Amino acid sequence: MKMIQEFRAFAVRGNVIDLAVGVIIGGAFGKIVDSVVGDVIMPVIAWLIGGKLDFSNLFIVLGKVPENVPMTLDALKKAGVPLFAYGNFLTITLNFVILAFIIFQMVKIINRIKLQDEADSPPPPVPEDIQLLREIRDSLKK
Incomplete structure (x- = not known):
């Protein structure tokens, strides 16, 4: 009973x-930001550079490739061929950089709004x- 209390x-x-609230909101916000990056920003960047912005199929074969195995990442992994698959790392790194930049911009906007709200609010009462000390100081000056 004491443990429950x-x-x-x-x-x-x-x-x-x-x-708990921060974690829940953070998870939901993470999905929104992932969608912005994956569904809005990455396609625009891919369109601007004239191709698909997915490096996940970039790799270097480090071992012998058996016959009749296609030279695709999935097929080579299934065949157990050692690979240096750097493409997925590049894609994830690029997504992270874009995501970090977006979050940075959002924090800047939120901070600007907070500063503006603080500037608009009246100063707290003295x-x-x-106030009494100021009056005493002023009367001593006279």
Whole structure:
């Protein structure tokens, strides 16, 4: 019974709930960003460079290729041929760079909006003790 109470106290603490919400929103946001990269940006970049922007089938054969095995990545992997398959790494790296740039731009926009909201909001009222000290200072100057 005590363990259940301790777990409940742990689970309802603000930090745990904030973390859970952040993970859930982050997962959903990750899907949105993946879609933007895969479905919007990558096709435009591929169109601009005049071809498919998928390097996943780039590889170097490191071993002997058996007869009657096509020279495709999947077929060579199934045949157990040692490969230096660098193309998938290039594709994932390029996707990461684009994704990081998009997230960077979004954070910049959000920060700009926050700064603008802070500038538009009125300054907080001066605490009473500070106001009294200012009045004393001003009266001493006179």
